[in-house]
Amino acid sequence: MELTRRDALYALVMGGGIGVSGVAYADRKAAENEGIENESGFSTDQLQTVVAIAEVVYPTEVTGIAAFVKQYVTGLRPEKQASLIPVIDAFSAHVREIHDRPFWELSISDRQVALQELGVDRMSPDPTGTLPERVRYHLINQLLYGLFTAPKGSKLVGIENPVGYPGGYQSYQTAPDVTE
Amino acid sequence: MSQNSTADRRPSSDADVCVVGSGVAGALVAYTLSSRGHDVVILEAGQRFDPGNRLEQMEQSLRPHGSLLDIWNMGGPRDQYVTSGGAYYPLNQTRVKAVGGTTLHWLGITPRLHQKDFEMNTRYGLAADWPIDYEDLRPYYAAAEQEMGVAGTQDNPFEPPRETDYPMDAFPASYSDTLFADACDELEITMHSTPQARNSEAYDGRSQCVGFSTCIPVCPSGAKYSADVHVRKAEAEGARVIDRAPVQRIEHDSTGETVDAAVYATPSGDTYRQDADAFVLACGAVETPRLLLLSESPQYPDGLANSSGAVGRYFMDQPIVSVTGELEQPTNQEPIGYHTRESHQFYDHDDPQPGSVKLVFENVNPESVVRPMLSGGDMTSRENVFDFAMGDSWGDEVLDKIESNYPNNRVRLLANPELLPRRENRVTLDESKTDDFGNPVPDVSWNIGSHARETMEFIREVQYDIFDELGATIVSETDLADPPPASHKMGTTRMGTNPEKSVVTPQLRTHDLDNLYIASSSVFVTGGAMNPTLTIAALALKAGEHIDNAL
Numbered sequence: 001m002e003l004t005r006r007d008a009l010y011a012l013v014m015g016g017g018i019g020v021s022g023v024a025y026a027d028r029k030a031a032e033n034e035g036i037e038n039e040s041g042f043s044t045d046q047l048q049t050v051v052a053i054a055e056v057v058y059p060t061e062v063t064g065i066a067a068f069v070k071q072y073v074t075g076l077r078p079e080k081q082a083s084l085i086p087v088i089d090a091f092s093a094h095v096r097e098i099h100d101r102p103f104w105e106l107s108i109s110d111r112q113v114a115l116q117e118l119g120v121d122r123m124s125p126d127p128t129g130t131l132p133e134r135v136r137y138h139l140i141n142q143l144l145y146g147l148f149t150a151p152k153g154s155k156l157v158g159i160e161n162p163v164g165y166p167g168g169y170q171s172y173q174t175a176p177d178v179t180e
Numbered sequence: 181m182s183q184n185s186t187a188d189r190r191p192s193s194d195a196d197v198c199v200v201g202s203g204v205a206g207a208l209v210a211y212t213l214s215s216r217g218h219d220v221v222i223l224e225a226g227q228r229f230d231p232g233n234r235l236e237q238m239e240q241s242l243r244p245h246g247s248l249l250d251i252w253n254m255g256g257p258r259d260q261y262v263t264s265g266g267a268y269y270p271l272n273q274t275r276v277k278a279v280g281g282t283t284l285h286w287l288g289i290t291p292r293l294h295q296k297d298f299e300m301n302t303r304y305g306l307a308a309d310w311p312i313d314y315e316d317l318r319p320y321y322a323a324a325e326q327e328m329g330v331a332g333t334q335d336n337p338f339e340p341p342r343e344t345d346y347p348m349d350a351f352p353a354s355y356s357d358t359l360f361a362d363a364c365d366e367l368e369i370t371m372h373s374t375p376q377a378r379n380s381e382a383y384d385g386r387s388q389c390v391g392f393s394t395c396i397p398v399c400p401s402g403a404k405y406s407a408d409v410h411v412r413k414a415e416a417e418g419a420r421v422i423d424r425a426p427v428q429r430i431e432h433d434s435t436g437e438t439v440d441a442a443v444y445a446t447p448s449g450d451t452y453r454q455d456a457d458a459f460v461l462a463c464g465a466v467e468t469p470r471l472l473l474l475s476e477s478p479q480y481p482d483g484l485a486n487s488s489g490a491v492g493r494y495f496m497d498q499p500i501v502s503v504t505g506e507l508e509q510p511t512n513q514e515p516i517g518y519h520t521r522e523s524h525q526f527y528d529h530d531d532p533q534p535g536s537v538k539l540v541f542e543n544v545n546p547e548s549v550v551r552p553m554l555s556g557g558d559m560t561s562r563e564n565v566f567d568f569a570m571g572d573s574w575g576d577e578v579l580d581k582i583e584s585n586y587p588n589n590r591v592r593l594l595a596n597p598e599l600l601p602r603r604e605n606r607v608t609l610d611e612s613k614t615d616d617f618g619n620p621v622p623d624v625s626w627n628i629g630s631h632a633r634e635t636m637e638f639i640r641e642v643q644y645d646i647f648d649e650l651g652a653t654i655v656s657e658t659d660l661a662d663p664p665p666a667s668h669k670m671g672t673t674r675m676g677t678n679p680e681k682s683v684v685t686p687q688l689r690t691h692d693l694d695n696l697y698i699a700s701s702s703v704f705v706t707g708g709a710m711n712p713t714l715t716i717a718a719l720a721l722k723a724g725e726h727i728d729n730a731l
């Protein structure tokens with residue numbers, strides 16, 4: 001299942017409050033952003049780190065992760081982006097100290113090990129906690145939140161309009177597509 | 181979110197009306213009176229939440245950390261309580277103390293009570309009659325539907341007479357509703373639309389519902405009505421809101437016939453007296469009697485306005501009866517957050533037993549996959565405070581777990597049976613435990629009597645019949661011995677004409693004090709089996725009219 005930048009915009013839509021459908025809003029924003037690589041406050045290294053984390057925690061069925069993740073994190077609210085950056089930097093510094101390389105240069109399996117060594121997999125998310133707790137909250141859980149509140153990501157578990165996505169008013173009336 | 185502790189919280193001078201509480205009752209009274217030229221001040225114990233943060237609150241609700249109670253700052257030292265009845269009452273999960281009150285996280289269902297609910301003693305020899313009847317409240321119901329914005333269609337053959345169409349068309353049936361249709365036809369059970377204060381089209385400057393599916397705990401789009409709408413309208417008419425100002429007691433004059441002031445505390449540690457010509461208590465069925473009981477005086481040693489001894493008594497809610505079944509076909513339970521079809525067929529009964537009951541065809545929303553995904557595959561409820569463990573997996577491993585845990589073939593029926601008012605079901609003060617201001621906390625004592633239990637058993641059989649006809653396999657059901665409440669708190673300052681048996685008059689003024697009114701579900705004499713909020717709103721509009729006439 002290939003993710004696109006448009007899927008990332010679907011994950012970011014705020015349609016309900018402004019009276020337009022989320023899909024229309026996302027489509028318009030996608031057109032506006034066409035060709036724009038990165039106008040955010042993230043450095044290229046920081047974005048590569050986040051993409052590399054997503055490649056570990058997203059199901060292997062998912063492709064197109066880099067485009068999706070870059071669009072998603074750079075589209076987050078400024079205060080949310082600002083909360084991510086110090087965690088990325090702290091995490092990157094930790095990995096470089098242990099492995100002498102940037103996180104994204106590690107193999108997928110080594111990335112998995114690096115996250116486990118830090119204890120990220122066994123810690124509860126806490127936005128102001130220890131480094132593993134902050135990595136779990138700000139990076140891993142934010143990436144998973146983006147994927148599973150977007151229609152395409154949620155479709156991985158058979159739900160086309162997930163909770164938290166403003167498309168349910170149309171979908172709840174329709175019969176299941178049994179051909180899939 | 182507003183946590184402003186330095187705002188000017190000094191009392192207003194020359195206030196005509198002081199309203200305590202800013203939920204649907206307080207907001208509508210304040211709007212009614214301010215729009216008629218009165219100087220209104222609202223004292224709200226909780227904070228004001230910025231509507232611009234609703235999406236952030238939704239994300240908070242979907243993430244698996246913290247508690248759902250945190251979203252509206254529910255619980256904590258301010259909201260300490262105890263429950264001592266035969267049935268546990270989870271008070272802090274059923275109310276919000278904030279500008280807008282509990283409508284910030286309500287479901288939004290807005291049926292009217294039926295005529296019989298006002299005449300339970302006359303018709304069945306049970307409980308007591310209201311001192312007003314359905315016809316008295318009928319115009320206020322219509323006005324409340326307009327104010328809140330109710331979507332509905334006149335396809336319900338059992339609903340009481342109405343004079344006007346609903347402001348908006350009803351929400352279409354869900355696909356899963358249609359799965360019940362044949363079985364209900366066969367059993368001669370009539371399904372019909374569900375009136376709800378949720379926009380099926382743009383209304384009153386607010387968006388149509390777009391289906392975020394998080395009505396409880398938070399509607400990010402503003403399509404679901406919440407009382408902060410009318411708080412803002414009241415403010416536009418000149419009303420003033422003082423938030424984070426819990427009222428500590430109500431004080432009367434030397435004669436004991438008139439209220440002088442509401443004494444309230446502020447975050448800065450100051451205590452003020454708000455004077456006014458009239459006072460309205462609009463704090464719901466728990467805090468309203470609690471405040472009266474806290475305001476005891478030499479003239480009212482058992483609590484203010486409590487000459488009858490009825491303050492705190494006749495507390496009601498409706499127990500939930502639910503059955504979940506599985507079909508051999510997908511039910512397409514795409515999330516929507518609310519139900520769209522009900523049946524009031526079992527409401528207007530001829531004999532005293534079983535009592536009224538409302539049957540609901542639930543849309544069994546799939547659990548948000550976000551939460552288990554972010555919990556590392558931990559499928560247990562995060563509301564279980566004893567479960568500190570988080571799952572430790574992600575990626576394919578979690579996906580496999582979720583796929584096997586969320587079958588898309590479930591249907592559910594809910595029902596709310598009526599619970600008769602019982603004198604011993606009550607809210608009292610527990611002197612052994614105090615809140616953050618040192619006040620005794622409320623003790624909610626709730627027991628489910630034989631009438632409600634018989635009604636529960638009756639509707640459970642109806643639910644079984646529907647599932648049998650549907651060919652569904654029952655996979656879970658609520659325990660009839662220990663049902664959860666529907667969060668419809670009612671009673672405790674009942675309305676009546678006899679001051680020895682009731683707390684407020686049919687005009688919602690307390691029998692004991694000339695300028696003290698109560699706008700709340702606390703004035704309900706009986707609760708019926710319908711969601712109470714529209715009736716609260718209608719009574720608030722009625723109270724506003726009486727106060728306007730009295731000023």
